[in-house]
Amino acid sequence: MANITSATANADGRIAVVGTGLVGSGWAIVFARAGLAVSLYDAVPGAAERARALIGERLGDLEAVGLVEDPAAIHARVVVADSLADALSGALYVQESVLERVDVKTALMSEIDAVIGPETWVGSSSSGIGASLFTAHVACRARCLVAHPLNPPYLAPIVELVPAPWTAPETVRGVRGLMERVGQSPVEMTREAEGFILNRLQGVLLMEAWRLVEQGLATAEDVDKTVSQGLGLRWAFMGPFETIDLNAPGGVADYARRLGGLYQSIAASTDQHRTWDEPLIATVEAQRRAVLPAAELSARSAWRDRRLMALALHKREMEAADMKEESR
Template identity: 45%
Template structure:
């Protein structure tokens, strides 16, 4: 799966367009299909505008914007989009009915050896693929948006997924420059939303209890914990934070952490905490009308960070 080949993207919304960039940058020929007649063509204009920013940050693997846009082919029918592909990335609406109907058709029309991947963030692959005849070749491949900047993609098997398909999915995404997270079995929230949920729940609890502002909690992550997490992750962080490694760290610090968890068991209503002050705090920091500009600023910062990580991987080592 490491050699460039033809892939299909089904659903040309935000995630589909972003995956189109990822796959085109990896040298694949990308077929785009969307049930809305103009969506696939609109995707090309979007890819061109994002591509300029990526080129400026040297994030197109040496390809030009024209190379990327030229690798995309909007298709008039699903059958045409699936012709001869090795990989299908489904990026449709996040409802189980739509996903099931979509994969029934995709399974019928795609080449027998194509891997069928859903971008679903919250539906379990067993629920999506249960009634699909070719369910052994189905997985969830869930990115963090946008995948052309954030490399992590969760690869989640259903209970029917052929282990060889899971292997091929992981290898395909790695060869495309992503960082696949291989799950051995499914669980609600996969890896990343579970980790984000656990962290956010405690963040809302601290604000709800009047201990600190949301801004100061953000600073504790952005100017504190997430600096190391952003290049080694939390397990390696604690492994390097005690002379004898992770077992030594746990022996020293688990008693301190254990004392905290009792106070973390009650649910916090995020909506109530937001209405009680966090939303006002955020809108004072970034007024609603400025959110799109702030999102563009975030993407520029993210590109600069990714470019720095690539340089550091090369110059200092991984």
């Protein structure tokens, strides 16, 4: 097993990014921005080259808002590998970001296992499929886990680390150290659960959001506004437990005793989770397209990324101010 301290501190450690769509490209920016050499590989001809060009564009956007310096130097650290073996040669870590399908990931893991080095870790960007479903058959399985980001990872630093039953503790510690070194914010699950942390939390909110529209209690626009202009403002810098800890005079226990009954009543009234059927999907689609025509989706996505860049810069400045205040 790799020496974790020396491996994660090694600025020359190579990273292999396998699967170069939006998530894989985002990961490449994370690692290259931190000073690491990145090899891109994609089985689709020309995909890695297109991804590298997109990375250059994104780095220019990040420079424009003050989030990176010398984008050309960062871009130069990202190269396209001729083969999977070439990408993995000497790699400290592999970030797999291929299609979210068990059969695709299983086949790729067999290919990786055939050429992987004896100390290389493998993290999957899987958003809900546990590593146990696609790594059981490979010899390197003790060095495999899920490392799931929020997209784009270079703007949203959270990374969910989810071990399979056979993932070695040293692997989790090593990948956590690497993620911290490159500026990400890792969180760990003790064992696999479908959806992990992020999508289990998001899933509950989405289920209730669809229900509110389905029952005619609110429009999709007003549900979105409730989050963006309400809950989301606090959630940009606090999680749900800290939020309620600060929302009652006596802290979290006081909040739970005051409002626990209300939430229990709400839960009891919404214990049936219906499928999002086609009529409901059509209703929400119509409401969304009335606000944002389909032709404007791409432009709105770019707007979202600019807002995330501004928020990332603000949070960086506020964290620096907090650290300065604490050091006094």
